[in-house]
Amino acid sequence: MKNFDRKRQTGCPVTYGLDIFGDRWSLLILRDMMLHGKNTYGDFLAADEHISTNILADRLKHLEAEGIIEKSDDPENGKRKIYSLTEKGQDLAPVILETIRWSGKYIFLNKERKALVTRIENDRDGLLAEIHQRANAN
């Protein structure tokens, strides 16, 4: 556990957030959990962005320590661990959705992603509900 142990205690809510997920990988892990149903170390490792194994392990440990995700044993496979979003983690969905919406305004998106932006704009609450539902469906 090497990263982000240096917390900036200024009372600023932006700073608090950045100290937890203000790096190049944490929100991508959460994106995969929220939007792509990923929930194992191997799942996250397989993302297009190619996160390093040690960095992934470190980020998972940190997100867990911050109460954003939880780790549990897979009851159907003893060598597999399952990561899930806590309520605190699920509550980060709006941050991710607004990031997607912002990018959607400035870069080209494929059909699927464009559809997601449309849904963010037209059915935000429904989408959020879906994210929460899936996260709590153990």
Next chain:
Amino acid sequence: MKNFDRKRQTGCPVTYGLDIFGDRWSLLILRDMMLHGKNTYGDFLAADEHISTNILADRLKHLEAEGIIEKSDDPENGKRKIYSLTEKGQDLAPVILETIRWSGKYIFLNKERKALVTRIENDRDGLLAEIHQRANAN
């Protein structure tokens, strides 16, 4: 210009965003511009979080290169430069506001910040309009 030259071109809107502002400082600079009316190098340097001078210079350069902010001469003081938010930069306000709202749910906030969270929840559009107005008031 050392940072973030390695862009991950996966077409993912979250990745695009993180490659631009996914670090410990960029969003703090934008926070100061959006919420505290700061607009000079010295202003940003004076933030409670104590950013290093070289890092600040680097981030400003990057944000400018990405079209998030613009740099101009202060007409009233030849040795001062003024940074302002572009439309693309102003459009990041929702990301910052959702981060604030999220943190507000999980940490203690002082009265002023609590009031901001309340306004985010009750007068989001008005707040956004204000941010845009102030940014475009040259």
Next chain:
DNA sequence: ATATTTCACTTGCATTTTACAAGTTAAAAA
């Protein structure tokens, strides 16, 4: 006119973080 201060940076260097490759451990499947 000259000296000093202000402002926006740049430079050098030690420390920390990241990325890549390889290795370990335990459980499951062959």
Next chain:
DNA sequence: TTTTTAACTTGTAAAATGCAAGTGAAATAT
């Protein structure tokens, strides 16, 4: 009982960060 799968850990070079000090140009003071 050997091999494979899954989740990591370890080692190390490269890159980013943080800190202190320095630079250059414009404004202010003397």
